[in-house]
Amino acid sequence: MMINQAIHDLEKNGFTIIDDFLTGEELTLIQKDYLDLRNEGKFKRAGIGKGSDLHLNDQVRSDETYWLDSLALNSSQQTLWNKLELLKQELNQGFYLGLWDFEAHYSYYPIGGLYQAHLDRFSKDDARTISMVLYLNDEWALSNGGELRIHQKDPSLPPMDVVPTGGKLVCFFSAEILHEVLPAKKPRMGFAGWWKRR
Numbered sequence: 001m002m003i004n005q006a007i008h009d010l011e012k013n014g015f016t017i018i019d020d021f022l023t024g025e026e027l028t029l030i031q032k033d034y035l036d037l038r039n040e041g042k043f044k045r046a047g048i049g050k051g052s053d054l055h056l057n058d059q060v061r062s063d064e065t066y067w068l069d070s071l072a073l074n075s076s077q078q079t080l081w082n083k084l085e086l087l088k089q090e091l092n093q094g095f096y097l098g099l100w101d102f103e104a105h106y107s108y109y110p111i112g113g114l115y116q117a118h119l120d121r122f123s124k125d126d127a128r129t130i131s132m133v134l135y136l137n138d139e140w141a142l143s144n145g146g147e148l149r150i151h152q153k154d155p156s157l158p159p160m161d162v163v164p165t166g167g168k169l170v171c172f173f174s175a176e177i178l179h180e181v182l183p184a185k186k187p188r189m190g191f192a193g194w195w196k197r198r
């Protein structure tokens with residue numbers, strides 16, 4: 001993992017992309033866990049906002065999610081958690097952020113699914129500090145769409161469209177980076193998480 005590069009990118013641009021965060025074996029392990037949970041019907045339509053602000057809206061967001069339980073991880077999930085814990089330590093050393101808690105869900109975007117431009121930080125709760133998304137698709141053709149569109153902090157730069165290829169990880173500052181999921185022509189699988197400050 002090119003951690004130094006990641007810290008440098010985050011500092012400069014507010015986001016970073018790590019192409020092969022997962023090895024092929026790790027990706028297979030997590031994909032299997034994901035598909036098992038989907039087959040068991042554990043995914044639910046995602047809401048927008050938090051608490052009493054929570055609502056469903058197809059126009060804004062159309063993914064289904066499964067929130068992982070950090071106190072009851074199976075061995076595949078634990079493998080991923082351990083890897084992300086190491087990344088968290090690097091981020092804390094790089095930025096003195098005091099990242100502590102982590103929350104995460106698997107996500108499934110059906111064909112045509114999208115998530116309109118948004119920030120990941122809630123208006124009433126500013127704990128979310130660094131967001132991460134990890135893609136669990138196999139190969140992903142450009143013609144499938146479904147890119148993660150990252151709006152640059154520097155408005156003179158064009159947005160960056162990230163292809164959701166399996167094993168790729170994207171990290172960004174939750175309060176700073178406006179981002180959206182473009183509609184896809186194939187179901188789109190991922191894992192999204194947030195490191196929070198105490």
Ligand code: OGA
Binds near residue numbers: 115148180181190
């Ligand atoms: C999110 C999100 C991006 C993606 O879940 O908040 O922005 O590429 N996901 O799945």
Ligand code: MN
Binds near residue numbers: 118119120179
């Ligand atoms: Mn988001």
